[in-house]
Amino acid sequence: MKGVKLMIVDDSPAIHVIIERAAIANGYEVCAHAKNGDEAVKMYESTRPDIITMDITMPVKDGLTASKEILAQNSCAKILMLSAMGDEEIVKEARDIGITHFMKKPFKGEDIVNAINNMILEETGD
């Protein structure tokens, strides 16, 4: 049985910790930590995670641009976008490029796990 591989993209180490804690407790594997969009795009090809949690506001390259580039590499990439209050416009744009999963900050570890579970269920429904 293959574990679910997760890539966390966020400029805040604390968020990495929150997500990783929840993920590991549920038997997921965190295969990549990226602290900005640029790193995420570069790491995506080599690690091929099942799920990406993507922050929006990050230095160097923001989450929306990174998501676009990742989706260009693999249109089936599963991205869970983490939005904060005030990100509504970006969320709209993200929906336009085909991202369907969003999580509003603040969230709890179990919220992330539930969202990931749902995404995996959907994926296998393809």
Added chain:
Amino acid sequence: MSSGFYLDDIDLTKMFIDEWTECLEGLEKEILKLEVHSDDIELLNDIFRRVHSIKGGSSFVGLSGITRLSHEIEFTLDAIRKKKVSVNLELIDSLLQAVDFLNSYISHIYNKLKEYDSSGGNGAIYIEFGDEQRENSVLEGLKKALEKCENNEKEDGKEREKPGQEDAELDVLQTEEFKSKLAEEMKEQFLLESTEHVERIENQLLIQLENNGDDKDAIHEMFRSIHSIKGGIGIYLATIPHQCPYYTTLKEFSEVVHTFESLLALVRDKGVTFDKKLIDLSFEVMDYLKISMNAVASEECHDSPTADILDKVERYISNLQSVSGNSTESSAKPVRPGPAKIADIQQKSNIMQSIRVSQEKLDKMMNMISELLIAKNAFMHIASRLNLEYNLPEMSKEVKEVGAYINRISDDLQNAIMSIRMVEIKTIFQRMPRVVRDISQSTGKKMELIMEGEDTEIDKTIIEQISDPLVHLIRNAADHGIEAPEERLPKGKAETGRIVLRAYNKNKHVYIEIEDDGKGIDAESLKKKAVEKGFITETEAERMSRSQLINLIFLPGFSTAKQITEVSGRGVGMDIVKSNIEKINGNITIESAVDKGTKMIIQLPLTLAVSRGLTVEASGETYIFPLEYIVETVKISRNNIHRFNEKYFTHLRGDVIGVEWLSRIFLTGERDNEKEELNAVIISNGAEKYAIIVDKLKSEQEFVVKTLDGHLASIPGISGSTLLGNGRVVLIVNPADIIQLAQEKL
């Protein structure tokens, strides 16, 4: 605005503070740069990002003061970025002030944490930060500076009026709209998922556990389901405002789920057997959850017995804890299911390879297909007219070919849509174990329910309609059919009664059978009762066949239970069951033998949308008989029709069956005396057959039922209308009514 709060995740807070300090470093310098390079978008974005990070992080650890402050700064920066305001000295000043304040706020918390660490503290920490006045003045200053900039712009004669405020309104609107839409989606999802979980626990896992209290897998599954419900409600709660009418209901719901989860964790980790008490408690909790979910679905808030349930669960938990204090080491095991969860997910994903589509969409599609069917019939009609009326056989042939092609496509399409609407009958069968269990509990009878053919598929609308009648019949079987053990043993039956619920496909119909090995229906006592109650006269009763007698239980107001019990029967049951089944073109028949048992057989159409029927002609009018009621069509010779007491009857292969003319029933004409051979449609309502004489048997065809409205809706003998290929409206005959009308005819 509270000036103090508890921090519970110290480590996380420390990490955030480290990040923030990094963000704030240089922020001051950057803002100063802004004064000269106000259109440096890179610079602005960087400042914006730093503040945004702080905002996002602070919301995680509950430092609402920081969230508020950083949000205001961000708002101002956004206005600059979108060129709604031009930067002036005052704006930069107030921004700097705000950042300063943010800095002091964060370092205050930092110091507190340091103090706390050195004192070797543990657990949550209370942080007081009371400089509300300063906070307000900083925020006020920021706002004023922003407003001034906007006013300047207005005076400058730019065309936008109060751009900042307008934007603020828009922003709020977007957020509200976004939130309410999100909440609506969340609610739907939450209700759907929770209902699935509750049903699964109630109808599968608890029944499993009742048979085997040590079924570890079932306990695990139940824990997972409850855990999922808890997760679902957590997300949902986060999206709805506190003043929402059912917020408290949800909050209580969440509390009950959480407590129940703890109980299950205890049960699992201590290896406690799932005994009857625990099962009863679980059922109570499930009932509570269902009540609460209904309340949320209907957006009502009402008092649910939360305290009562919570109390019961908690008492159970403390019992468990005190009993097995000796095995403390096992309770230290991790509560989370660990990798097993993934196995669960993957297993689930194999089953649920589907998408959800709203029923409305399917209904609309089905409706369109029905129209297509009518159009298709019209095609064939034109083809025959081309040949006969216009004498264009070549053309007719071509049209016919195209018609046949369309016919094939529409057939395929219809089948495809119908298969989408098909649902496994499992969805309603699942409810039955609980029904039987409840009755077994309250009556003390022993019984088992055996289910067969759960994967039989049937139209969703039919599933919805059949559910209540089925529950009623199962209750009847359990309550009235199965005898108490002390009655069963002398009869040589097993102590435990058996109820078999069976579904299968036969001849384009779905059959559902409910069979019990109970005391059966006593036709003689039914007869006595029917006469007593005045439903039939004694002479009528003597003339009735056994199956006619048994069918008396379908008469309104006829209850055979000697005692009205809590569970079933006030005499309003069977007639409603029958009429509900007939409403969906179904049919119910009973076979019963005293002391052997009773078998109810329900015949249902595969789908409601399209039916097949036989078109006939009587006194110049065309009618359609639904095929499912037709036993056969025969030619009856005039000599073979006999008359007795104003009733007509005939012999048909050894049976004596009633005969009536359709034109006489609808009062459109008299029987004709000329023909030697008469066309008869033999129809049956399950219990008896009747021969209905018509002038002409025309063709068998598909038809789409169009219901009749208003004063036309209640014409006896007619259930609706349909359009033929030639555009003519014809009436659909209701055979059950026709039999009744024929019997009353003198």
